[in-house]
């Protein structure tokens with residue numbers, strides 16, 4: 411009997427959803443950073459075994475929207491809840507349930523989809539604290555399973571997969587064995603560049619970044635690929651910050667991104683980055699849509 415199903419992973423920004431899913435599929439597809447709201451789209455990540463296939467949906471962290479981009483992100487995170495076979499709700503190691511977590515929990519009470527709770531970042535907790543947290547969530551009586559994990563250390567992820575394989579229904583293999591994501595190479599390359607920008611930039615600048623791939627060209631007879639990309643920011647003043655003194659910031663972003671893109675493509679890469687300004691694009695519905703968030 412072949413089993414298959416769709417599993418969405420939701421939770422506050424920064425709890426570790428993308429870290430978990432990269433760990434599960436064993437490749438870095440979803441970008442990760444220590445800044446909230448790293449993931450902006452719904453990304454499918456496919457996990458295939460001999461007798462089962464699980465299609466995971468990585469989603470943007472749920473928070474109160476502050477602009478049009480935020481509204482879009484909230485909508486896609488919530489829209490998956492009723493469409494999937496299992497909802498995974500992830501919280502982190504905080505001993506207090508925050509107000510955003512409480513709002514998500516309220517929403518989850520009204521769905522009929524089975525919910526698995528993952529308590530992540532247990533590498534930061536002792537045994538006693540882990541048991542306390544499990545007990546607290548267990549009393550809510552709404553989770554099919556509660557699993558303490560550490561996404562970064564790969565702790566208990568196998569248990570999570572076992573639980574999912576038990577819950578998902580009999581079904582077909584949706585995607586071929588070797589397919590791990592629905593996202594095109596072009597998207598992953600843009601995301602790698604955005605991740606490196608998140609890594610290198612501080613404060614409000616990284617959240618207003620959008621990366622557009624202008625072209626990917628393989629040079630004839632040479633194992634080298636030219637990648638042309640534009641980094642958009644929201645303000646003129648941000649442009650200077652992204653470029654940095656004597657172009658050092660942009661160079662750092664480019665060098666870090668190139669290493670990852672080379673690993674992804676399996677060839678040498680010549681990466682050309684340009685910085686442009688698209689004033690307050692996150693506030694503008696048509697711009698948010700134009701950039702592909704729809």
Ligand SMILES: Nc1nc2c(ncn2[C@@H]2O[C@H](COP(=O)(O)OP(=O)(O)OP(=O)(O)O)[C@@H](O)[C@H]2O)c(=O)[nH]1
Pocket residue numbers: 422423424425426427428429430441442443444445446447448449450469470471472530531532533534559560561562563
């Ligand atoms: N200590 C610890 N840190 C973790 C663990 N998992 C993830 N992190 C860190 O938490 C931060 C956020 O990780 P992400 O995977 O980007 O979180 P996310 O939930 O996808 O965030 P959004 O996309 O913004 O919603 C990163 O700095 C990770 O390295 C873990 O198990 N333990």
Ligand SMILES: [Mg+2]
Pocket residue numbers: 427428429440441442448449468469470471
């Ligand atoms: Mg993420």
